[in-house]
Amino acid sequence: MARxxxxxxxxxxxxxxxxxxxxxxxxxxxxxxxxxxGKPFVLRPWQVKFVRDIYEPTVSAKDMSRVxxxxxxxxxxxxxxxxxxxxxxxxxxxxxxxxxxGEVYSAANSRDQAGQIFKVAAQMVRLDPELSxxxxxxxxxxxxACYRNGSFYRAxxxxxxxxxxxxxxxxxxxxxxxxxxxDLYDVLDTSMGAREEPLFAxxxxxxNDPEHILSQLIDDGMSSEDPTTVCHLYAVPDxxxxxxxxxxxxxxxxxxxxxxxxxxxEAIANKAKRxxxxxxxFRNLYLNQRVSPNSSLISKREWMACVGDVKFxxxxxxxxxxxxxxxxxxxxxxxxxxxxKTRLKVWxxxxxxxxxxxxxxxxxxGNWRYEEWHNxxxxxxxxxxxxxxxxxxxxxxxxxxxxxxxxxxxxxxxIEYLMRELDALDFLxxxxxxxxxxxxxxxxxxxxxxxxxxxxxxxxxxxxxxxDLVHPNNPAxxxxxxxxxxxxxxAGNRKLDKDKARFRIDGAQAAAMVVGYKYRDMVADTGLNDxxxxxxxx
Numbered sequence: 186m187a188r189x190x191x192x193x194x195x196x197x198x199x200x201x202x203x204x205x206x207x208x209x210x211x212x213x214x215x216x217x218x219x220x221x222x223g224k225p226f227v228l229r230p231w232q233v234k235f236v237r238d239i240y241e242p243t244v245s246a247k248d249m250s251r252v253x254x255x256x257x258x259x260x261x262x263x264x265x266x267x268x269x270x271x272x273x274x275x276x277x278x279x280x281x282x283x284x285x286x287g288e289v290y291s292a293a294n295s296r297d298q299a300g301q302i303f304k305v306a307a308q309m310v311r312l313d314p315e316l317s318x319x320x321x322x323x324x325x326x327x328x329x330a331c332y333r334n335g336s337f338y339r340a341x342x343x344x345x346x347x348x349x350x351x352x353x354x355x356x357x358x359x360x361x362x363x364x365x366x367x368d369l370y371d372v373l374d375t376s377m378g379a380r381e382e383p384l385f386a387x388x389x390x391x392x393n394d395p396e397h398i399l400s401q402l403i404d405d406g407m408s409s410e411d412p413t414t415v416c417h418l419y420a421v422p423d424x425x426x427x428x429x430x431x432x433x434x435x436x437x438x439x440x441x442x443x444x445x446x447x448x449x450x451e452a453i454a455n456k457a458k459r460x461x462x463x464x465x466x467f468r469n470l471y472l473n474q475r476v477s478p479n480s481s482l483i484s485k486r487e488w489m490a491c492v493g494d495v496k497f498x499x500x501x502x503x504x505x506x507x508x509x510x511x512x513x514x515x516x517x518x519x520x521x522x523x524x525x526k527t528r529l530k531v532w533x534x535x536x537x538x539x540x541x542x543x544x545x546x547x548x549x550x551g552n553w554r555y556e557e558w559h560n561x562x563x564x565x566x567x568x569x570x571x572x573x574x575x576x577x578x579x580x581x582x583x584x585x586x587x588x589x590x591x592x593x594x595x596x597x598x599x600i601e602y603l604m605r606e607l608d609a610l611d612f613l614x615x616x617x618x619x620x621x622x623x624x625x626x627x628x629x630x631x632x633x634x635x636x637x638x639x640x641x642x643x644x645x646x647x648x649x650x651x652x653d654l655v656h657p658n659n660p661a662x663x664x665x666x667x668x669x670x671x672x673x674x675x676a677g678n679r680k681l682d683k684d685k686a687r688f689r690i691d692g693a694q695a696a697a698m699v700v701g702y703k704y705r706d707m708v709a710d711t712g713l714n715d716x717x718x719x720x721x722x723x
Contacts, residue, residue, distance in 0.1 A: 263446075
């Protein structure tokens with residue numbers, strides 16, 4: 186069952202009749218396809234509770250205006266969300282929640298997804314003679330117009346561009362978790378101020394990103410007592426050890442065994458059990474856990490289990506690794522202790538003048554996450570609009586003077602930026618291939634491909650799983666690890682794929698490099714050194 190809000194949300198008053206009318210209207214619709222095709226749309230008890238929690242609470246016993254303004258239903262795939270979205274849209278277009286000159290929108294992340302919602306709504310209309318007489322369906326614009334009240338419903342998508350000039354009376358966002366930014370969400374959310382009783386509903390599986398707008402909405406809805414917000418979360422808790430036990434599946438799939446096929450769920454689970462790369466998809470899409478559906482570098486649960494106190498002693502031996510951006514994005518420098526327990530610290534930089542612009546780009550308008558991280562000491566800045574490599578070089582020199590730096594692993598394609606700045610600061614650095622060790626910083630080229638990063642990722646994963654790594658819970662680094670997606674070649678080697686990642690992963694890349702470098706030195710006397718050295722140089 187859902188993990189409901191801390192208390193039932195009655196508000197100062199209740200209007201059961203209003204909720205009854207919504208339930209009755211939906212019950213009068215016809216299921217257009219799938220389970221129950223051609224029969225009346227019967228809301229299940231868990232759906233009825235969601236509807237009642239939205240439409241029953243009122244401002245007061247005398248003022249019967251609806252108090253709820255935002256509703257979140259987070260649920261696993263194939264639990265009837267598309268049909269529910271279509272039914273709610275029609276309810277606000279022509280049903281008991283309709284108003285004069287209302288604007289009803291169903292939002293999705295792609296045209297195809299938006300088209301599916303519209304298709305179901307249009308089918309419901311065409312199967313009902315009364316609705317067909319009141320409404321005009323325009324397939325070309327994914328619009329349904331109501332003659333009686335001057336209102337319209339339209340399906341819109343994020344990839345169609347920002348939708349300005351909207352004045353929604355009701356909007357519902359399908360699969361907000363898949364949105365790459367929050368622009369369309371913000372447009373809808375901020376355009377409802379002119380309506381007396383606006384309502385914004387979000388129906389989606391969870392996002393793996395703790396900083397995603399959906400994660401924030403769910404966390405706020407589940408923890409706050411705000412009467413204007415309703416949040417129903419159906420998910421298998423992260424602490425459940427056996428995710429393949431069918432008895433836990435219903436926690437995320439309230440329709441399981443009803444219109445959600447149990448045999449289909451069993452087939453999906455068996456596939457995830459056989460193929461490890463499918464497990465995260467199963468966890469996210471079908472258990473509604475906050476993990477990436479792609480093959481993530483490391484699970485959130487494992488990563489956060491390594492949080493601890495990270496301190497370094499002046500003069501101790503450490504390893505460094507650098508993932509350097511060339512223009513204006515994130516650069517990361519990782520440091521790892523040389524002793525058995527790897528204490529990890531990562532510094533990250535962005536150009537100071539891009540913090541707000543890039544916060545808008547990566548987190549959505551009004552969410553100044555990079556500025557917040559900088560102000561809290563989790564993110565460094567360099568002056569100007571592009572990365573100033575001299576700032577990073579100065580930090581490396583500072584660390585070399587404070588600790589005994591064994592060497593710096595680097596992406597050789599960008600090393601000229603660093604070398605130029607180290608030379609300008611009159612600091613000696615020499616390549617590992619040099620026959621004679623010198624005073625100064627040893628530079629270790631570290632390839633970024635499958636063969637090069639494979640041993641590094643294996644070493645990082647092993648250290649995390651064995652709890653041989655400790656990190657200080659830097660939210661910027663946590664975000665990088667949540668974004669990091671590992672891909673595999675036919676030989677089983679892995680690398681981090683920046684193209685598949687939602688956003689920046691530079692901190693995770695630097696962390697993998699520094700742990701891989703340390704691992705390479707640890708096995709120097711075991712006979713594996715030549716193999717790993719060759720892999721690193723590939």
